[in-house]
């Protein structure tokens with residue numbers, strides 16, 4: 001009796017977890033179908049390794065060099081890093 005209650009408990013927990021997992025998957029699909037903007041990529045990624053320098057800390061030419069370097073350091077795709085660079089250069093003056 002004790003054992004079968006334990007198995008029921010595990011089954012119920014399993015069902016609850018699978019309901020939760022499927023709702024997460026649905027959310028993810030919605031999120032990933034939208035392309036992130038340059039400012040979202042910047043806010044979401046550049047803080048991972050260091051403090052975020054404000055866009056006006058560097059000139060356009062500096063941002064070109066820095067984002068080019070950060071692409072190699074952090075493995076951004078060319079498309080994503082170009083969006084970040086465009087955002088930084090639009091926000092620094």
Ligand code: HEC
Pocket residue numbers: 042045046047048049050053066067069070073074084
């Ligand atoms: C994987 C970790 C990582 C991520 C993600 C990352 N950086 Fe960096 N960043 C570094 C490291 C390490 C350094 C310092 C050493 C170096 O220059 O390689 C650095 C240095 C910098 C500097 C200073 C450059 C200088 O000349 O003093 C700036 C500005 C910068 N990062 C901007 C960014 C921006 C903007 C992003 C997002 C597109 C970003 N970083 C994402 C690791 C990262």
